[in-house]
Amino acid sequence: MSVELSGEEPAVRGLRERKKERTRRTIRVEAFRLFREQGYNETTIEQIAAAADVSPSTFFRYFPTKEQLVLADDLDPLLIEAVRAQPLDLSPLTALRNAMADVFANLSATALAFEQERQALVYHVPELRSAIGLEMDRNIEMVATVMAERVGGTADDFDVRVLAGAMTGAGLAIARITPVNPENIGRMLDLLEAGLPLEQRNPGMQG
Template sequence: MSTDARPGLRERKKARTRLTIRAEAFRLFHEQGYADTTIEQIAEAADVSPSTFFRYFPTKEQLVLADDLDPPMIEAIEAQPPDVPLITAFRKAAESVFAGLSEADMEFERTRQELMYSVPELRGAIMKEMVRSIDMIAGVTARRVGRTADDFEVRALAGAIVGVVLGVVDLLPGNLPLALRALEFLEDGLPLGRDTTS
């Protein structure tokens, strides 16, 4: 019995197919625009059927919005020692996940974020994604502190984490170092918020 953590052949093939669909979609979006690209064109470019496309992504919108970094982020947050403060744990997890990305993966994430924030049809869906992110962070936070995910303080902290990142990434989509700076600013207690000088 193998204890190899490497995914099996089937999982690797599925991951390759998913990546190919997304890469071809992003190429087509760049060449002809998001609105003018059909699912059929994406499927043809990725050499899959439209039904295969729908097995991986329920909509064209979800092809862009789906964040493949969520599972490793949750894992990295949960791997932080319990004595590390929550915001610090989140920032360190983000640093760890970003550091583990190849240059191609970083470029893919930058492109994904640029699409999310520049395509009007996708900008409207960002709010749903932010709520989903808050739910995800609230869940991992609740497990870490022994509270429920709907606890007021848990939700407020999760919202603050998402909010500081969104506040800066919206200006420069794909700028991951800026997102980390925003987390440091939150970690420091948002010092500007205590400033009373004019």
């Protein structure tokens, strides 16, 4: 009897996890639909729960707040896994470039559109923009940790944190004005690798 149960357990656990992921996804999709139709501030958690056919208490099991529903970045774990899969002889920026290319190459058009809409909400809804600082800190820690693994250092090493801060800050800067896609991320990494060169836009301004 115990052998039979242990054999079924992974399948049961896998089914449960898939159902949880579907519920989580449905909550987010319905929330974003309501945000588009009536605005972020005008949309309540109760409305989101009703649209997703779950109770408010179920909503809170997946997201502690409406804000966190938007801030949750589903690409982070995929990116970390992809970076860790890169050969160790690659430079940190090259590893990150390849990892991002891999993640976006396997992202469906629907998932990409969802991520672009999420980024737009974060940077253009005033109530969400106030949380950008916390998100930046979280991203710096995430990037520093995975980059430190590659160079055999720690996330607190000065050079590792400078790199993590530069990458996170650059990503934050371009997300407000351009779509999140491999081309724009590649341009950002090109500039970082080149030492951030800036050309004079108006030669007449030179004194």
